[in-house]
Amino acid sequence: MDAGASQCDLVLRALVVDDEVSLAGVVANYLKHDMFEVQLAHDGHHALELAREFDPDVVILDIGLPGIDGIEVCRQLRIFSDAYVVMLTARDSEIDTVVGLSVGADDYVTKPFSPRELVARVRAMLRRPRRSSPAQDAVARNAPRRFGALVINVDSREASIDDARIMLTRTEFDVLALLSAHPGMVMSRQQILESVWGGAWVGADNIVDVHVGHLRRKLGDSTSTPRFVMTVRGVGYRMGTG
Structure with missing residues (x-):
């Protein structure tokens, strides 16, 4: 492949982690429609297992997970993965944002959100240039x-x-x-x-x-x-x- 090829031409992998099964399914469908390969997890333990096996390019990660919460999942994820992480939070508060970013998240989205806009933001994030020229x-x-x-x-x-x-x-x-x-x-x-x-x-x-x-x-x-x-x-x- 040409080194200058757009990342949008590649098959990108997304891991969606949310205990709200219906919401996770909606986000996954939007990502699939945008040509992502998608895996789903509804708890922290499964999310970390899938992240090791699936090696995602981006992880959509809810903070309020049962068992291991999203903050700890992100902390452990950063030990073995440099995937982009978008945190989902139900609370529009600065402390959620700061704590999420402090463990290695790249972006955050407050619920409720538009799945279409979330996917557009993920695409923009994945297009970020890694080199200047x-x-x-x-x-x-x-x-x-x-x-x-x-x-x-x-x-x-x-x-x-x-x-x-x-x-x-x-x-x-x-x-x-x-x-x-x-x-x-x-x-x-x-x-x-x-x-x-x-x-x-x-x-x-x-x-x-x-x-x-x-x-x-x-x-x-x-x-x-x-x-x-x-x-x-x-x-x-x-x-x-x-």
């Missing part, structure tokens, strides 16, 4: 980006500090790769949203702040004196020198 890719392969003790290899999608690998989610790495591609340049939240989440994103821009917060914690950055991801008050973020 062929020229930047060539540079990345030959010269990893270095910021003091932090080394970022865009080609292999790895980051390390003092040779110790930092385990980042897809979204966290995408934010870091974007900022490190433009050292010294301030990126606004809107620019980060458009580059990482895509133009179809319809949520609040504080999702950028949440992911930057998780990224900083994993990089060992303090909120008051960060070394790698700097806040430019009232504007956005930029890479520091380390």
Whole structure:
């Protein structure tokens, strides 16, 4: 296949996890209609078993599952999978959003929602570019980006500090790769949203702040004196020198 082929031309796998059987079935049907291969799970244990066997590209995951809840499922999923995760929550509260994103979710949707819009959002998420341009890719392969003790290899999608690998989610790495591609340049939240989440994103821009917060914690950055991801008050973020 041509390296420039659209991801929409590939058969993508989706795992839908929700104890509301009818809702899970409706979401699954919309995904199937959009040419996804779909598996269903209605509890956390089964979801983790299927995720290991099915290796999904995206997981639609309800927070309020019986037994192992969606937060713990996402936490365990991140040990062995880098699938995109969209959390479903019945409560439109900030704490649900923050907790869901803190364990590695990429997006969240509050119930009730339109299955058609959910599928469109999933498609937009899966179309997110992993590289900026062929020229930047060539540079990345030959010269990893270095910021003091932090080394970022865009080609292999790895980051390390003092040779110790930092385990980042897809979204966290995408934010870091974007900022490190433009050292010294301030990126606004809107620019980060458009580059990482895509133009179809319809949520609040504080999702950028949440992911930057998780990224900083994993990089060992303090909120008051960060070394790698700097806040430019009232504007956005930029890479520091380390």
